[in-house]
Amino acid sequence: EISAATNFIRNMIQQQREAGQQQKVVTRFPPEPNGYLHVGHAKSICLNFGIAAEFGGDCHLRFDDTNPEKESQEFIDAIKEDINWLGFEWAGGVRFASNYFDQLYDWALHLIKEGKAYVCELDAEQMREYRGTLTEPGKNSPFRNRSVEENLAEFEKMRAGDYPNGAKVLRAKIDMAAPNINLRDPILYRIRHAHHHQTGDRWCIYPSYDFTHGQSDAIEGITHSLCTLEFEDHRPLYEWFLNNLPVPCKPVQTEFARLNLNYTVTSKRKLKLLVDESIVEGWDDPRMPTLSGMRRRGFTPKSIRDFCDLVGVNRAGGVVDINMLYFALRNDLEHSARRAMVVLNPLKVVITNWDEGREETLTAPSHPAREDLGERQLPFTKELYIDRDDFMEDPPKKFFRLAPGKEVRLRNAWVIRCDEVIKDEQGEIIELRCSHDPDTLGKNPEGRKVKGVIQWVSATKGVPAEVRLYDNLFQVESPDADKDKDFLEHLNPESLEVVQAVCEPSLAQARPEDHFQFERVGYFCADRRDHQPLDAGGKLVFNRTVSLKDSWAK
Ligand code: ATP
Ligand code: MG
Ligand code: MG
Numbered sequence: 001e002i003s004a005a006t007n008f009i010r011n012m013i014q015q016q017r018e019a020g021q022q023q024k025v026v027t028r029f030p031p032e033p034n035g036y037l038h039v040g041h042a043k044s045i046c047l048n049f050g051i052a053a054e055f056g057g058d059c060h061l062r063f064d065d066t067n068p069e070k071e072s073q074e075f076i077d078a079i080k081e082d083i084n085w086l087g088f089e090w091a092g093g094v095r096f097a098s099n100y101f102d103q104l105y106d107w108a109l110h111l112i113k114e115g116k117a118y119v120c121e122l123d124a125e126q127m128r129e130y131r132g133t134l135t136e137p138g139k140n141s142p143f144r145n146r147s148v149e150e151n152l153a154e155f156e157k158m159r160a161g162d163y164p165n166g167a168k169v170l171r172a173k174i175d176m177a178a179p180n181i182n183l184r185d186p187i188l189y190r191i192r193h194a195h196h197h198q199t200g201d202r203w204c205i206y207p208s209y210d211f212t213h214g215q216s217d218a219i220e221g222i223t224h225s226l227c228t229l230e231f232e233d234h235r236p237l238y239e240w241f242l243n244n245l246p247v248p249c250k251p252v253q254t255e256f257a258r259l260n261l262n263y264t265v266t267s268k269r270k271l272k273l274l275v276d277e278s279i280v281e282g283w284d285d286p287r288m289p290t291l292s293g294m295r296r297r298g299f300t301p302k303s304i305r306d307f308c309d310l311v312g313v314n315r316a317g318g319v320v321d322i323n324m325l326y327f328a329l330r331n332d333l334e335h336s337a338r339r340a341m342v343v344l345n346p347l348k349v350v351i352t353n354w355d356e357g358r359e360e361t362l363t364a365p366s367h368p369a370r371e372d373l374g375e376r377q378l379p380f381t382k383e384l385y386i387d388r389d390d391f392m393e394d395p396p397k398k399f400f401r402l403a404p405g406k407e408v409r410l411r412n413a414w415v416i417r418c419d420e421v422i423k424d425e426q427g428e429i430i431e432l433r434c435s436h437d438p439d440t441l442g443k444n445p446e447g448r449k450v451k452g453v454i455q456w457v458s459a460t461k462g463v464p465a466e467v468r469l470y471d472n473l474f475q476v477e478s479p480d481a482d483k484d485k486d487f488l489e490h491l492n493p494e495s496l497e498v499v500q501a502v503c504e505p506s507l508a509q510a511r512p513e514d515h516f517q518f519e520r521v522g523y524f525c526a527d528r529r530d531h532q533p534l535d536a537g538g539k540l541v542f543n544r545t546v547s548l549k550d551s552w553a554k
Contacts, residue, residue, distance in 0.1 A: 007313035009047065009226060009254060013055060025057030026223045029083070029090070030064045030097075030213070033075035033197075035268035036283040036290040037082045039304070039325070043259040046308035048226055049088040058091035060220055064213065065098050066206050068196040076197070078283065082291040087301045097212045098198040100219055104207045105159070107215060107245045108170060108188055112151045116244060117188060118144055119154035120171045130176070131184050137177035138184045144173060158191055161204045165191050170205075174240060182237045186210055214238040218247035225253045229315065257317040259308075262477040264289045264322060265487060270480065279491065280473070284529075286543050287473040287495050297470060298515055298525025298545025300336065303329040319478070326546050333515055333523045333545070338366045338373055341411060341455040342503045342518040342542075344467060346385035348431045348459060352419065353438075354382045359461070362441075364412040376506040380413055383459035385502050390454040391432060393421060400452035402432070407445070408452040411519060415440040415450050455519050462502040465540035467524070469497040501542075508534040515545070522547045 013025060027048040031037060037045075052059035061083060065071050080094065111117035120143045122130060132138030146154070158168055170189040178184055188211040193204045217225045225238075232255045242250045260266065266289055274280045274288070283290050286297035294304065307328040311320055360380045366373040386402065395403040402408040407417045420433035437445055444450070472492055479490040510516070510526045510533060518524050523545040532538020 025055040026221050027052045028060040028062050028222050030062045031079050032064045034070040035272055036078050038266050039289045040259045040266040042304050043308050047313055061090035062095040065096050066212050068194040073197055096198050097216045100216050116173050118146050118151050119168050121168050140176050158205050182234050210237050214241050217251040218249055222251040225251045228258045229255045256313050260319045261322050262319050263472045263474050265480050286470050296528050300332050303332040329546050337515040337517045339519050340504055340507055340516045342501050343385045343387050343457050344499050344501045345388040346502050347388040349384045349386050349434050351382050351436050352433050353435045379458045379461040381458040381460050384456045385459050386456050407450045409450050410456045411453050415445050457502045457504050461505050463508045465501050465503050467499050467501040467542045469544045471495050
């Protein structure tokens, strides 16, 4: 069992509790609805929802929706679905930062009246120039000393739609010489004549992330605002707003390291590019590191939660090996996935000493260690399929599968011997003639050892399936490390191979999203979108989730 290591945030809350400081813990997960959630978000979700659950508190879902042009209802719906799928429920209804636009507007007026905010007309380039650099202080804007009355009037005109996009902004009046650039009169509001998915056309000015986030936390009574390290430098600003506005409470921001995975990109912008350029088939393409892609690929919610536990939460960044994710996945599927026999690359076998039309139904457990999953039935007939890779005409010494004159055990069935190899005119092997030893069902053959065991499927009773063999989308460990090179140059051209396979008949009833271990082959999942059970008139489509072999050293 994978169990959560303790982490510094949990320890911090534990200490606050012991010191009697903390009432109810309230956290939030604040996605911007401008894309689908990815594996990095899972870390934040597991942390925020996990902490709340552990301390008997609440975790809110709040959409951070202050960039209307990039956001959409599609993304909102997908994010909600993914969080629920991962196994978490937010407390209360879904919240939106846009719910607080009226309050934020009032607070902007409050700052103006206190002489702590002003309307500035510098354009973007001037703004950059005035801001200064890490080593040089900024310069005061020429609009910095406008009167309160003038600022109120200008801000009202901004709100009323009197100005085009970008003409003016509202800025906080803090300190243009502050060593922390975030405190150099940051922008509070910008003009965007854009339709908003929640507020429609009510607003043409929108608050900035910084002016929205902490105050939304305060409105919701968030106690612990957990965010990734790139916001560490924003913390003084987060606190400045809380200290300069009549907020109902003062949440505390604590930062932790983002999750980075090798062979993967976890930036919404890059993932969006893969979708927009049709490099993948959509946000939920099984090769995508999005939660919906991972779901389609066959990841279980538990495997992702376990992975987040394994990764832990700390302030030191770093890149996590994707094999750790696969380790958590195999660990769960080994226990939960039913077994099935599937031949990906079929080669016909005719059992010469088996009567035409004779059919025996063999049984096998659905899982070697779980009786509760029952049994499956395996019809055995005169014509079978085995995998081409399990036969060699001229095998090397250590080849224990089928070869001319050699024996192999058909899994859950008899031992067969290959007596004859049939080829077509081009010399390609099209069929093997074999004889079975009727005395070997469930027991070893007399007087000889048969080492190899291979999977098989009845040629007449087996069912066809499309099998999609997925591999990493990127060929190199750090696809986006090289700043001068396009990450798209590192795409793995073999990230998807489609084969026509033959499956044991029990798979005809598989439901979308059922998980299986195809014995000796790997873990597979019935595709959520394209798979339909044969009895419903559909077509079987399985996605390779992960191979059987584990290459992550714990
Ligand atoms: P991206 O850079 O991919 O666009 P983001 O941080 O802009 O991500 P948000 O929707 O704002 O995306 O993220 C919601 C929450 O998830 C934030 O609190 C953010 O810190 C967290 N988060 C995003 N990416 C990661 C990651 N790789 N590891 C941990 N937490 C993350
Ligand atoms: Mg963000
Ligand atoms: Mg972003």
